[in-house]
Amino acid sequence: MDPCTTCVVRNRAICSALDLNEVAALGKMGRHHRLVPGQTLIWEGEDSLLVANVIEGVLKLSTSLSDGREQIVGVVYPSDFIGRPFGARAQHNVTALTEAHVCTFSGGDFDRFAQEHPQLEHKLLERTLAELDRTRRWLLLLGRMTASEKLATFLLDMSERLVRPDCSSNGPINAFDLPFGRQQIADILGLTIETVSRRLNDFKAEGIIGVPSRRRIEILDREALAGIASSGSVR
Amino acid sequence: MDPCTTCVVRNRAICSALDLNEVAALGKMGRHHRLVPGQTLIWEGEDSLLVANVIEGVLKLSTSLSDGREQIVGVVYPSDFIGRPFGARAQHNVTALTEAHVCTFSGGDFDRFAQEHPQLEHKLLERTLAELDRTRRWLLLLGRMTASEKLATFLLDMSERLVRPDCSSNGPINAFDLPFGRQQIADILGLTIETVSRRLNDFKAEGIIGVPSRRRIEILDREALAGIASSGSVR
DNA sequence: AGCAGTCTTTGATACGGGTCAATAATGTAG
DNA sequence: CTACATTATTGACCCGTATCAAAGACTGCT
Known part of the structure; x- marks a missing residue:
């Protein structure tokens, strides 16, 4: 068939x-x-x-x-x-x-x-x-953003794209599992694994995100993330 | 008509x-x-x-x-x-x-x-x-290349693309006028104007390129440029 | 449970490229 | 030709991220 x-x-x-x-x-x-x-x-x-x-x-x-x-x-x-x-x-x-x-x-x-x-x-x-x-x-991200801006942008992007699989709700979600390890995040953002780890822990320390397990991300303060993501990308 | x-x-x-x-x-x-x-x-x-x-x-x-x-x-x-x-x-x-x-x-x-x-x-x-x-x-250029690698890649890319207008010969040319100023080169490569200027002068000092006027480029040693473009190792 | 291998975090240090500032070259208008 | 604006070069210094190194956490296997 x-x-x-x-x-x-x-x-x-x-x-x-x-x-x-x-x-x-x-x-x-x-x-x-x-x-x-x-x-x-x-x-x-x-x-x-x-x-x-x-x-x-x-x-x-x-x-x-x-x-x-x-x-x-x-x-x-x-x-x-x-x-x-x-x-x-x-x-x-x-x-x-x-x-x-x-x-x-x-x-x-x-x-x-x-x-x-x-x-x-x-x-x-x-x-x-x-x-x-x-x-x-x-290209804008890789060419012109700092490590923190890159990571914030990345996390927001993921929170929007990772909804798809189940198609349940549309709109961003605040907790998700990344399909990437740290090295892969680094390879997406043009950084080293160490910098990814450090900036992620900074966000965690500031209460912006939670990282309950290696690949899981919880966005606790979306506004703060968006603020870091860009000194405002002109929409 | x-x-x-x-x-x-x-x-x-x-x-x-x-x-x-x-x-x-x-x-x-x-x-x-x-x-x-x-x-x-x-x-x-x-x-x-x-x-x-x-x-x-x-x-x-x-x-x-x-x-x-x-x-x-x-x-x-x-x-x-x-x-x-x-x-x-x-x-x-x-x-x-x-x-x-x-x-x-x-x-x-x-x-x-x-x-x-x-x-x-x-x-x-x-x-x-x-x-x-x-x-x-x-993306590879912006995310993973050094300033010299970026610039070398850029010059080679230009030497291939800038033939088109007249369509006379195909294949790369060794002397051309860039349609960009230094700031625009910087904005293409994700660098600052100062770094563009410095690396360009390095190439010039090493005899790899000639820069007879602000926007004109002569490629004097294409091999050397290609060597730098693909993974740094000079000479 | 215990061990091996992998992945991640953390720390110390170095360096490339950014920043700031001054000067020089080039272009343009009068 | 001179004056002024624009663009590019050069220099001194600094900061963010890479690099190198080691310790810690997680995963899977027996």
Whole structure:
């Protein structure tokens, strides 16, 4: 039977642009994959082209310099799209942070299918434009913010994005588990693990956040965080 | 008469996806604008939605923090597309760096036209994907590179991009005029103007580059620059 | 429970790049 | 050509974050 009809991200992934017949046709070209934490799906520079939908889990996109310095350039969640359609080689690694479940397509198959289904391309375009906006905001963070501003911005950003999985309430939440360890937070913010640890403990000492366990964050004073996050990013 | 038929970027801009009739229809919705250096076409946060093609000149995309710190998040050249189709508000300022000539469309008009012309959306998608890749590479630069590495990477990048205007030869060139002052270079690289000045003079003292006038750069030792750009180790 | 390995925190110190200030070069108007 | 504004360079100093090192906390395994 066609697994797409029961797919949990059917209505949120780019597949939502397709009707039942179309989604079945796309589904035939797809392959399901389970990934364990730390497993890499796509390597920077490889040209075996692969695209995918994330069904479950969290993955990071990262690049690095030859001496090992690493920068995380994106984080993807269920219903997000992974990979680079239309023939360019992969620009970054894609690695699972948690157990993950993805639905992969060979690049060529997907490209052909997309070109025949403009609504699908349209969905993909909207997503890509949104992701570009988000990435450009991150340039401001990396280029111009201090460590405290970076961390405050990061925590607020997480409190907004991490609601999605269950889709229960929308709007930010005040307590959540990060899918990242300290090193990964550092790689997202362009800092060292030590600085992340120190600034996080500063926030804790000031009563702005609580850190009941390694990966859990409670936002106790959202206003204060927002104040630190920017000497006010001009909205 | 329809000005699009004689447009200098007709074959390079997204319009190249359209046939003569289509481009004429799009042309009817467009307005030509001349911009002087420093003039801002779109302001961060405004929702008067406007998109445009660059016909001539160079423009910067920038965001800033309330205390004046600024980050340039993109630079656009002739034939590039500007703006955010499909209803999100403008995320950054768009300002002319040189005299510029653009062809603008109201967001709504363009959105409608695009949805009816999948080849146009496809071109736009390819461009947006490429721009996202480029922007993500910049995250690595801002987050993880030293001042010298940033500057070396920047100069190499410029030597590749600045060929375009005349389209004479492809491949990098070794002498060019930057469309930026020192402050703007600093805002691109997440540095201060003083650091840009110092590192540039270091390169000059080592014979890696020549700086015959304020905005002119000559790459004298491309290998050395490339060595610095990818992970520091000089010589 | 006890141990090993990993991840995180904490402390001491160093250094790159920022800040502040002064000077120099370049551009522009009269 | 001179005067003034703008932009860039240079110097001295300092601060924030990186680096290096060690101790502590958590996790999983037997």
